[in-house]
Amino acid sequence: MSLMSSLHFGNSVVGAQSWLGASTGANLALEVAAQHVCEVDALVLLGPHSRVPVPRYIGIFSILPSWAAELWKKAALSLLDIRKPRRLEEKQYEGLVAAVRGADLRKMGASSRAWRRYRIDVETARAINVPTLVVGAASDSFHSNVAAMAVANAMPTVTYHEVSNFTALHASATGRRVADFCKSTHGER
16 A cells, blocks of 8 residues: 555545655655745655755756657666566556656756755755654665754654655555644644
8 A cells, every 4th residue: 555545635634734745755845845834734754855866877868869868768668667676566666667658858857967966955944843744764775864864853843753664665554654643733634
């Protein structure tokens, strides 16, 4: 069961004023919440990055002609079809394939330089004084636990929860913790 499905959006456990972001989306939620703090009642940050791990080679896609970028995408999809990464669960694999299919590689290449320069501003977190749940993964190479703890330590009203790895970060148990946090913040809806 995925994190989002365990939040029961149909019954509105997470209200319009609760913002949830995972991975790079957690960084985005943090930055936007700091700018619109009066509109946010609660914040959930799952695995925020201290920096966004964008490989340098992605930048090459911005100078490729469209046909070459599409050829690269087809080759990547064929490789994924032939050799599914063993460490991925089925839903993660399906998500990866969908992301590659939907990617505009030329736009990704153009924005990769800005993403590589991005660093989370912990001072931004200090400005947010709403109930916040930060979830960090102890052994995840992409979602540094150090970054999650730095954000949590900077925020005045935070609950910090640590999970073991990337899979646990997106597991139904984490989804239930998020739902419980939102219920305790907003009550039943």
